[in-house]
Amino acid sequence: MHVVQRKSQTLDFLSGSVCDSNLLNFWMQKINPLWSTRQILGQICQKEYITADTVSLKIRCSKRMNFGIAGQHHPVIVEIDGRRLERTYSLTQLDEQHVKLTLKKVPDGRVSTWLCETSKIGDVIEFGQPYGEMLxxxxxxxxxxxxxxxxxxxxxxxxxxxxxxxxxxxxxxxxxxxxxxxxxxxxxxxxxxxxxxxxxxxxxxxxxxxxxxxxxxxxxxxxxxxxxxxxxxxxxxxxxxxxxxxxxxxxxxxxxxxxxxxxLSPSENTEVGTVQVTLTRSNRTIEIPKGQSILDALENANEKPISGCRMGICNKCSCHKVTGTTKNIATQSENSEPGSSLRICVSSAKSDLVLDL
Missing domain, CATH: 3.40.50.80 (Nucleotide-binding domain of ferredoxin-NADP reductase (FNR) module)
Structure with a gap:
């Protein structure tokens, strides 16, 4: 018990010290791949194809893991070609240390393709906090x-x-x-x-x-x-x-x-033309096409807004819309109300916009 307490106190001291946290995490994970001062990590310990295009990964989780409630979604973060990419999946808790991640390979999906085809036993992935109300x-x-x-x-x-x-x-x-x-x-x-x-x-x-x-x-x-x-x-x-x-x-x-x-179900984009989007924080005005998700359009313009699930659930991409009219790509409903909250992953621009980004 005292050994556990001393180890915990040592990690707390190191994580709160002047040491660079990234460097500290690097060396900690050389000792144990699931150790981190802040990240929630998991290591793939079993991989199985359960259908022609669906894989189940059994993952051993670190003690920081918040398993959430069955039916909720977890952000899953992987590093591919030097880029951290996040997608959202449902997990099944198997016991106090393991979860099952079952996913289908999506055509042109970078994360699902990596998890289904490239990932191997021993690879480490990162989890975010669970969310979802369908319980x-x-x-x-x-x-x-x-x-x-x-x-x-x-x-x-x-x-x-x-x-x-x-x-x-x-x-x-x-x-x-x-x-x-x-x-x-x-x-x-x-x-x-x-x-x-x-x-x-x-x-x-x-x-x-x-x-x-x-x-x-x-x-x-x-x-x-x-x-x-x-x-x-x-x-x-x-x-x-x-x-x-x-x-x-x-x-x-x-x-x-x-x-x-x-x-988002594929739908034909019949809208033509472009609009101007002004980003108040970066003091930049960008021309984007109508009908395309604002998130995709901004990323194509080399902006990097915070995002998560990319399907309108996690709310990570939500921002303050100062002025303008947008359309929800999923429901086709329009919103012209100034000062409203906007999820840019499922919204397209109908007019010039001013966003608090």
């Missing part, structure tokens, strides 16, 4: 409908895994509806089948929308109509923004509806 614990109701498309299955799996591990899954009535294109893209089906056998009140359906044998329909109103007493149930939806928007319309009669979009 069963937020509701007294125990009748849940879970809607997932593609990688949107990962927070659902995390919630279900935690409920099963604690024994609470037996107290819930849950129906999971899961959409993927092909049979070899469906993740966790074996464990879902086990839970359906063990827990009579857990049921699930997988819809293969581009299968060669039997093509299932995409999410539509019939799926909601088949659910009894929808107005007594809580609906969680996770997937691309287009899927989430449709789910909110289709399940509008649910007692409660919560959703998170993990990516």
């Amino acid at each position: 069963p614990q937020n509701y007294d109701d125990k009748q849940l409908i879970l809607l997932a498309a593609g990688s949107g299955i990962t927070p659902m799996y995390s919630m279900l895994y935690a409920l099963a591990k604690s024994g609470e899954l037996a107290n819930y009535q849950i129906h999971l509806l899961y959409w993927v294109k092909y049979e070899d893209q469906a993740a966790f089906v074996d464990i879902f089948e086990q839970w359906a056998t063990t827990y009579s009140q857990f049921t699930f359906d997988v819809f293969y929308t581009q299968s060669e044998t039997a093509t299932a329909s995409r999410l539509n109103e019939e799926h909601a109509q088949e659910i009894e007493n929808l107005d007594h149930k809580v609906v969680f939806a996770c997937g691309p923004s287009g899927f989430v928007q449709l789910a909110q319309q289709v399940f509008q009669d649910a007692k409660f509806f919560e959703s998170e979009a993990f990516s």
Whole structure:
């Protein structure tokens, strides 16, 4: 006990001293790759392909890890070609020291490609603090409908895994509806089948929308109509923004509806022309195209605004909009209110803007 206290006191002294923290972290990680004065680090200890394009990484976490609540998202930071890149993923806590990170390779996605193809056992990654409000614990109701498309299955799996591990899954009535294109893209089906056998009140359906044998329909109103007493149930939806928007319309009669979009659905940009964006902190005016996310446009102009999930959830890119009109790329809603908060990763410019950046 005294040895642990002395080590902790030594690290506290060193981290608060005049030593350069980056240099200190460098030498600490030569001794133990998970030691850091400030970072939350994890080391990959197992890597497994669970579908044709989906990988599960088992990661041993440092003692600084904040595991959060099952279903929340964590910023994941990796270094690729000398650049620190951050993306957001759902984690499944396996025990007091390990998490499972399951992700699908995204075409042209630098982080997902690195994690799926390049990462290897022993590599170290960094985590941020968890966030997200799509949690069963937020509701007294125990009748849940879970809607997932593609990688949107990962927070659902995390919630279900935690409920099963604690024994609470037996107290819930849950129906999971899961959409993927092909049979070899469906993740966790074996464990879902086990839970359906063990827990009579857990049921699930997988819809293969581009299968060669039997093509299932995409999410539509019939799926909601088949659910009894929808107005007594809580609906969680996770997937691309287009899927989430449709789910909110289709399940509008649910007692409660919560959703998170993990990516923006591709949409045709029909807007033409450019606008002027004035950044008050850097005292710079930049010409950017209409229809493009403000974050992407600023990065293309060699600005480096703070960002995180790039899907409008974590709020890291939020800034103060002084004047101007913007459009939410996910919902298509416009905002001309001066002095409002703006998430630049999911917003495009409709007029000249002044931003507190």
